[in-house]
Amino acid sequence: MxxxxxxxxxxxxxxxxxxxxxxxxxxxxxxxxxxxxxxxxxxxxxxxxxxxxxxxxxxxxxxxxxxxxxxxxxxxxxxxxxxxxxxxxxxxxxxxxxxxxxxxxREETLGLLREEDDLHLDLRALSMRFVIPKFLAGKKPSSLEAYERTLGTVGGVPDPRKAIELGFWRDYARQGISDEHATSAARKFQQVYGALEARLGGQPYLMGESLSVIDIAWFIYTHRLSAAGYPFERLHPAIHRWYLALLEREEFSKEVQVPPPLGLITRGLHAVQAVRGSTLVRVAGL
Ligand SMILES: N[C@@H](CCC(=O)N[C@@H](CS)C(=O)NCC(=O)O)C(=O)O
The missing domain is CATH 3.40.30.10 (Glutaredoxin)
Incomplete structure (x- = not known):
């Protein structure tokens, strides 16, 4: 905990x-x-x-x-x-x-949550390449310096997570998200979604007959990856149907409304990427 x-x-x-x-x-x-x-x-x-x-x-x-x-x-x-x-x-x-x-x-659920969390930086990488342009997502050097300078502990010890966060944002400032990085992230998701798709073979939710935290967690990833242009309907049709059914529910839909200016910006980004042949589908060969 x-x-x-x-x-x-x-x-x-x-x-x-x-x-x-x-x-x-x-x-x-x-x-x-x-x-x-x-x-x-x-x-x-x-x-x-x-x-x-x-x-x-x-x-x-x-x-x-x-x-x-x-x-x-x-x-x-x-x-x-x-x-x-x-x-x-x-x-x-x-x-x-x-x-x-x-x-x-419980144990299976906690294992699946760990798997989801392990993919968080991959989700972030795909978001920063295919959903939010760099001029909006990049961090000011002064913010990162303030973050680095502020000494803090988690559980009484200096937090090793901080170096990972700083590394991510400084790499992103230098080189954005490369094709290789995006492809490796997308392939990891493709593999995990293959397994999740199989789970939906004979049951309405990822853990069985009732909605669980695993549905919530993967709903969010699916929502973000859809915004990035991941082709769920073609690659994982059961996941696509499951996602759309959850999106119908107010408890879910009201939390993922995209502010209209961001929706417009992402559409603009995708239009440019389509012309350049650098959409998620093209880059990762999905
Ligand atoms: N493993 C963490 C990840 C949290 C995380 O990365 N949060 C992001 C937003 S989804 C954040 O605060 N990012 C800081 C930033 O964008 O500056 C968790 O599950 O809470």
């Missing part, structure tokens, strides 16, 4: 927050996943938007809550939880009904 220790938390005001508070960003995949989970659970929560576009996740205030510099963050009666999948696992125990992690398939 990624619950921060008292000594990790420098923004002390959060220790007095009672009830459920979520620090999140409207367009962040992990935040969307968490909000859908809260909707399905019927949990009331207090919203604290953190504007990633304005790089507010690198302010001393936010880094004093999550030294990792990432959303979402859950604060429950003054306890700070980071890492979306750990947050969902915690919430499922704290608010048991409806159960979204079945106790019989």
């Amino acid at each position: 990624a619950r921060l220790l008292d000594e990790d938390i420098k923004t002390r005001e959060v220790l007095d927050w009672q009830g459920i508070h979520l620090l999140h960003f409207v367009g962040s995949a992990c935040s969307q996943k968490t909000r859908i989970f809260l909707n399905l659970k019927g949990i009331d929560w207090v919203s604290h938007p953190v504007n990633l576009g304005a790089q507010r996740n690198y302010t001393p205030w936010f880094l004093g809550i999550n030294p990792r510099g990432l959303v979402p963050v859950l604060v429950h009666d003054g306890a700070v939880h980071i890492e979306s999948n750990d947050i969902l696992t915690y919430l499922d125990q704290a608010f048991p009904a409806p159960k979204l992690i079945s106790s019989v398939a």
